[in-house]
Every structure is written in structure tokens, then in C-alpha cells.
Amino acid sequence: MVVLHYTAMTNAEDALRRLCDDCPPEGLGPVSCHYLISETGRIWQMVRERDRAWHAGVGAWGGREDVNSHSIGIELANTGMHPFPEPQMAALEALLPGILARWSIAPARVIGHSDMAPGRKIDPGPRFDWRRLARQGLSVWPGAAREGDFHADLARFGYPVEAVAEADLLEAFRARFRPHGRGAVSAEDRRIARDLAERFPARAGAHSPTA
Ligand SMILES: [Zn+2]
Numbered sequence: 613m614v615v616l617h618y619t620a621m622t623n624a625e626d627a628l629r630r631l632c633d634d635c636p637p638e639g640l641g642p643v644s645c646h647y648l649i650s651e652t653g654r655i656w657q658m659v660r661e662r663d664r665a666w667h668a669g670v671g672a673w674g675g676r677e678d679v680n681s682h683s684i685g686i687e688l689a690n691t692g693m694h695p696f697p698e699p700q701m702a703a704l705e706a707l708l709p710g711i712l713a714r715w716s717i718a719p720a721r722v723i724g725h726s727d728m729a730p731g732r733k734i735d736p737g738p739r740f741d742w743r744r745l746a747r748q749g750l751s752v753w754p755g756a757a758r759e760g761d762f763h764a765d766l767a768r769f770g771y772p773v774e775a776v777a778e779a780d781l782l783e784a785f786r787a788r789f790r791p792h793g794r795g796a797v798s799a800e801d802r803r804i805a806r807d808l809a810e811r812f813p814a815r816a817g818a819h820s821p822t823a
Contacts, residue, residue: 613676613683613721614711615668615728616704617645618735624650624689631658631687642666645685647707653699655707659685661714671729672772673721674814679728684711688736695739708750720770720812722751726787727771731780738791752812754789760806762797769805770814 619627631644645667648656659665667685676682688704690696711717722745725733746753763781767773771781782801786793789804 613673613679613723614708614717615679615683615685615723615725616736616740617667617685617687617725618690618692618737618740619648619687620692620735621689622691624648624654627687627689628656645687647684648687648689649700649703649707650689651697651700653697653703655703661711668725668728670732671725672775673723673728674770684715684717688740690736690739692735692737692739696736696741701741701744705745705748705750708745712750718812719746719749720752720814723770724784724788726784730771730776730784734784734787738787740788742788752808754804754807754811756800756803757807757810759799759802760809762802762805765802765805765809768809768813768815770812 621627621630627648631648633642644659644665646657646659646661646665648658661684664680665685666680667687668679668683671679673679686704686707688696688700708722712719712722724740725735742751743753745751763773766781766785771785773781782797785801785805790801793801
């Protein structure tokens with residue numbers, strides 16, 4: 613899979629230093645990623661694609677744990693408070709097709725850090741334009757099906773529902789697919805989740821009860 617992040621730092625150069633730091637500041641562990649993309653669209657490759665980088669941490673997607681051993685990590689230089697600039701998005705869209713082709717990664721396996729670690733991670737956050745990626749076949753975007761079982765459908769789509777509180781799950785799902793959604797799980801949430809589960813099930817064997 614591919615996991616997208618933001619750096620949560622003020623600029624790409626600070627992030628570059630942090631990602632190259634063999635002796636990180638006290639309290640922070642070593643981190644690494646395969647690619648870093650600056651606000652202006654410059655791409656640094658930091659780890660070979662066939663090697664394991666330390667970007668994902670604890671979490672799971674589609675029942676797959678140890679995400680670091682099964683993913684390419686891409687960091688987008690962004691504080692988390694700003695839109696992702698056009699040159700940065702364009703660079704990402706130029707980088708992804710080759711990665712997906714080389715490793716036979718389906719668009720549904722291009723996910724956010726928050727998708728595999730709800731409640732623990734919030735990047736790339738509600739400002740990231742997933743719909744734009746999906747239009748180019750580089751990720752997925754839901755339509756609306758009939759209402760289903762929200763929890764079961766999110767599990768089938770890939771979310772690690774077993775290890776995560778319901779509120780965190782809803783927050784991660786909405787950050788990606790319904791940034792303006794508020795309050796308890798709604799009919800719209802259930803329709804979107806059902807569509808994702810039906811069209812892009814990460815857990816092929818998982819049964820999703822019909823509504
Ligand atoms: Zn991250």
C-alpha cells in the first residue's frame with residue numbers, strides 16, 4: 613500500500629533534517645519515509661522503494677499489521693494547517709502512477725496515515741484533496757449506496773475497527789471522506805461507507821451484512 617502523511621513542520625528543509633537525523637531529539641524516535649515532497653513540488657527520495665522505512669508505526673489496514681513492511685511512505689511538507697499547494701499535488705500525482713505500477717498497488721490501497729491509525733494519527737487531514745487523486749485513479753472516492761452497517765462496512769473497506777474507539781473511527785473516516793460531517797453517524801455516513809465496502813473491499817473474505 614501507499615501511506616500519505618504530512619510532516620507537521622514549518623517547511624520541507626526542517627522535515628528533511630529530521631528525516632536524516634540519526635540521533636533524534638530526546639523523546640523522539642528515528643523516523644524515515646521513502647519520499648518527501650516540498651510545497652514547491654520538489655521530490656526527495658530518501659529510502660529505496662524495496663526497503664522498509666519507519667513512517668507508519670502501530671496500526672493496520674485491511675487486516676494487515678506491520679504496515680511499514682508493506683507500504684511506501686510519502687511525506688508532504690505541510691504544517692497541517694494549510695492547503696496543499698498545486699505544485700505539491702502535481703508532484704505527488706506524477707510520482708504515484710510509477711509506484712502503483714511497480715508494486716501492483718490498487719488505488720484503494722493508497723491511504724492516509726489516519727486511515728491505518730485512527731485516534732493516534734490525523735495526517736494528511738481534512739485539507740488533503742482525496743477526490744482529486746481519485747479522479748486520476750490514484751485513490752478512491754465514494755458514491756452513495758443504500759444505508760448499511762457503518763461499523764461492518766468500514767471494517768470491510770479496511771479500517772482497523774477492532775483496535776479503535778468508535779469516535780476515533782468516525783473522525784478518521786470523516787477527515788477523509790466527509791470533512792464537514794458533524795455529530796453522530798448519519799445516513800450519509802452509512803451510505804458512503806457501504807459504497808466503499810462494496811466497491812473497494814480490502815478484506816476480501818469479510819462478510820458485510822446487508823441493510
Ligand atoms: Zn504520518
